[in-house]
Amino acid sequence: MASNGDSNASAKPPPEPSPLRKAKFFQANMRILVTGGAGFIGSHLVDRLMQNEKNEVIVVDNYFTGSKDNLKQWFGHPRFELIRHDVTEPLLVEVDQIYHLACPASPIFYKYNPVKTIKTNVIGTLNMLGLAKRVGARILLTSTSEVYGDPLVHPQDESYWGNVNPIGVRSCYDEGKRVAETLMFDYHRQHGIEIRIARIFNTYGPRMNIDDGRVVSNFIAQAIRDEPLTVQLPGTQTRSFCYVSDMVDGLIRLMEGDNTGPINIGNPGEFTMLELAENVKELINPDVQIITVENTPDDPRQRKPDITKAKSLLGWEPTIKLSDGIPLMEDDFRSRLGISRKK
Numbered sequence: 522m523a524s525n526g527d528s529n530a531s532a533k534p535p536p537e538p539s540p541l542r543k544a545k546f547f548q549a550n551m552r553i554l555v556t557g558g559a560g561f562i563g564s565h566l567v568d569r570l571m572q573n574e575k576n577e578v579i580v581v582d583n584y585f586t587g588s589k590d591n592l593k594q595w596f597g598h599p600r601f602e603l604i605r606h607d608v609t610e611p612l613l614v615e616v617d618q619i620y621h622l623a624c625p626a627s628p629i630f631y632k633y634n635p636v637k638t639i640k641t642n643v644i645g646t647l648n649m650l651g652l653a654k655r656v657g658a659r660i661l662l663t664s665t666s667e668v669y670g671d672p673l674v675h676p677q678d679e680s681y682w683g684n685v686n687p688i689g690v691r692s693c694y695d696e697g698k699r700v701a702e703t704l705m706f707d708y709h710r711q712h713g714i715e716i717r718i719a720r721i722f723n724t725y726g727p728r729m730n731i732d733d734g735r736v737v738s739n740f741i742a743q744a745i746r747d748e749p750l751t752v753q754l755p756g757t758q759t760r761s762f763c764y765v766s767d768m769v770d771g772l773i774r775l776m777e778g779d780n781t782g783p784i785n786i787g788n789p790g791e792f793t794m795l796e797l798a799e800n801v802k803e804l805i806n807p808d809v810q811i812i813t814v815e816n817t818p819d820d821p822r823q824r825k826p827d828i829t830k831a832k833s834l835l836g837w838e839p840t841i842k843l844s845d846g847i848p849l850m851e852d853d854f855r856s857r858l859g860i861s862r863k864k
């Protein structure tokens with residue numbers, strides 16, 4: 522039985538998986554559902570899952586922030602299926618594992634339609650838990666460091682309950698994810714569902730939307746286009762940036778391991794936004810200007826994961842440092858923007 526590393530919270534055994542899983546001559550693949558699989562992290566996760574020829578991957582996505590383009594390498598593949606579907610509606614598929622990522626992640630997108638963001642987090646997670654219960658699937662939720670709000674404890678470990686504004690403009694996302702975590706544990710305790718919760722810290726890499734609005738994609742696109750890097754005030758706020766391949770590795774280890782979580786997955790290297798801008802300037806365009814602009818309400822002032830649990834329970838730690846990850850992302854952005862390096 523899985524544990525959260527501290528105690529065994531489950532009251533019931535998990536539901537039986539499909540009888541096919543125990544069939545003597547069963548040859549078929551592990552069927553894996555990835556919600557939000559057309560998005561940034563989801564599409565990289567799909568690439569990794571598809572490398573294992575025992576996996577069949579089903580993606581559902583409503584394309585709000587994701588794109589079919591991120592998955593075009595798998596179109597027509599016999600082990601791959603893509604369904605346009607909104608997770609706020611029930612879904613009937615027969616699967617063994619569910620990676621539940623569907624949710625807009627960039628603040629400008631999750632604040633665009635906050636009621637829909639809440640519905641996606643609450644009703645969407647409820648629907649995916651209902652599916653997990655019906656078919657006996659293991660389900661992993663991609664929660665967020667935003668459950669810690671504007672943290673008063675630094676770095677953040679999983680035992681910290683957070684400092685979250687329940688009525689602010691970010692609440693649709695951070696409170697939404699907190700309720701999603703609650704639902705996961707209630708289904709685990711009440712129905713024995715096998716759950717996994719990853720608390721993801723800021724992740725970056727190729728395939729982020731160029732106009733995504735998140736800080737790394739903004740700075741890289743601005744540096745390539747020779748536009749000033751917009752550091753939101755005060756500029757001393759910190760974030761810790763994890764390269765997407767490390768993130769995907771952590772998510773798969775969590776899914777395959779024996780611990781429910783929540784487990785922080787992120788890179789503990791901590792940077793102020795001014796330092797990040799200086800790094801991007803140095804690596805991509807030493808002539809670019811750095812300017813300060815107004816910030817948005819409730820922006821967390823500091824963020825850095827304590828990854829002791831990920832190290833000890835998953836044997837995971839990040840391998841790619843920011844100065845190596847930024848050039849990899851620059852290559853992708855340059856090819857999509859059609860702007861080559863200056864000679």
Ligand SMILES: NC(=O)c1ccc[n+]([C@@H]2O[C@H](COP(=O)([O-])OP(=O)(O)OC[C@H]3O[C@@H](n4cnc5c(N)ncnc54)[C@H](O)[C@@H]3O)[C@@H](O)[C@H]2O)c1
Binds near residue numbers: 609627
């Ligand atoms: N990238 C990060 O730094 C980060 C940090 C913490 C948590 N997360 C979580 O990881 C997950 C993926 O984030 P991402 O950065 O890849 O974001 P993303 O916006 O690129 O991907 C989210 C995907 O979900 C889809 N989606 C949104 N609402 C949906 C709905 N109602 N029904 C079906 N599909 C829907 C979008 O179209 C998109 O393809 C999200 O759950 C996010 O909260 C990401």
Ligand SMILES: O=C(O)[C@H]1O[C@H](OP(=O)(O)OP(=O)(O)OC[C@H]2O[C@@H](n3ccc(=O)[nH]c3=O)[C@H](O)[C@@H]2O)[C@H](O)[C@@H](O)[C@@H]1O
Binds near residue numbers: 666721752753821
């Ligand atoms: O890791 C997480 O848990 C969360 O991190 C991000 O949220 P946030 O850290 O606010 O992401 P950004 O919008 O990239 O902002 C990071 C910092 O950069 C600053 N920023 C942003 C954009 C910009 O152009 N300039 C700038 O200085 C912001 O003020 C903020 O302090 C993600 O977008 C969430 O989906 C995710 O859940």
